[in-house]
Structure formats: structure tokens, C-alpha cells
Amino acid sequence: MSSGIRIRRMxxxxxxxxxxxxxxxxxxxWSEHAYLRTLADENALYLVAEDENGExxxxxxVLDILGEGDISNVAVAKPFRRQKVAERMLKELLARGxxxxxxxxxxxxxxxxxxxxxxxxxxxxxxxxxxxxxxNKPVEDALILWKR
Numbered sequence: 001m002s003s004g005i006r007i008r009r010m011x012x013x014x015x016x017x018x019x020x021x022x023x024x025x026x027x028x029x030w031s032e033h034a035y036l037r038t039l040a041d042e043n044a045l046y047l048v049a050e051d052e053n054g055e056x057x058x059x060x061x062v063l064d065i066l067g068e069g070d071i072s073n074v075a076v077a078k079p080f081r082r083q084k085v086a087e088r089m090l091k092e093l094l095a096r097g098x099x100x101x102x103x104x105x106x107x108x109x110x111x112x113x114x115x116x117x118x119x120x121x122x123x124x125x126x127x128x129x130x131x132x133x134x135x136n137k138p139v140e141d142a143l144i145l146w147k148r
Contacts, residue, residue: 005085007092010046010059012039017056018048025075027137045100047093049085058085060093069097071107074116086119094123108142110135120145
């Protein structure tokens with residue numbers, strides 16, 4: 001269960017494990033270089049979830065763009081899915097974002113990703129649009145969700 005999971009801010013030392021998790025979860029993963037560049041941005045806030053052994057099992061991030069948060073890279077390792085890890089990370093991300101002055105959040109999600117859609121709806125996100133063929137491998141539309 002997720003009770004032994006700790007949520008904390010991502011550090012540059014986490015980048016290799018974050019990139020490996022990204023590779024396992026997404027068809028078009030970010031590189032280590034992309035993570036390092038993002039972590040260096042003062043407007044970026046990235047969190048990781050680690051298990052009791054200190055292994056990175058989840059991550060998520062937000063980029064603060066003039067008080068609006070663009071959420072990206074929400075990922076959880078397969079053995080830890082359906083244990084509320086993503087829910088705990090998102091809750092923490094939204095709380096920390098609020099402390100920074102973020103008043104609205106947006107994200108894109110694959111139209112077929114029912115688990116993610118259910119999670120985001122639980123936090124008050126609503127679909128406000130669609131990006132046609134936004135994703136590749138496989139090609140699929142993205143739903144644009146907002147929490148205002």
C-alpha cells in the first residue's frame with residue numbers, strides 16, 4: 001500500500017530514475033537532459049514519490065506560468081498503481097502550487113486514459129477542449145482539462 005510512500009521535491013539526483021520511470025510509462029518520454037533543464041527553471045515544481053527503500057515509484061510536476069499551473073509528467077510505476085500514489089502526489093502538488101500563488105491548473109490527458117480522467121475529475125478538473133492527434137505512438141486526441 002501507499003502508506004510507506006513519501007512525497008518530496010525532485011532533485012537532480014532523482015533525474016536518472018525519473019527518466020527511467022518516464023521511459024516505462026510513456027511512449028514519448030522526456031530525456032534526462034529535459035528533466036535537468038526543467039528542474040533548473042525557478043517556475044517549475046516537480047515532486048517524486050519514493051517507497052520505504054528510497055526507490056522512485058512516482059513523479060509529477062507543474063510549471064507556473066503567471067499564476068496558472070501547467071501539470072505534466074504524472075507517472076506511477078506499474079506495481080504501485082491503484083494505491084493512491086498519484087492521488088497523494090497530485091494533492092501535494094496542488095497544495096504547494098497554491099502556496100506559490102497558482103490559481104488555476106491545466107493539463108492534457110489521452111482521451112482513452114480513463115484511470116487518469118477519473119483521478120483528475122476527483123480533484124475538480126473539467127474537460128474544456130480537445131487537441132486532435134496530440135499524442136503519437138499511438139496517435140490519439142488529448143483532452144484539455146482545467147481546474148479553476
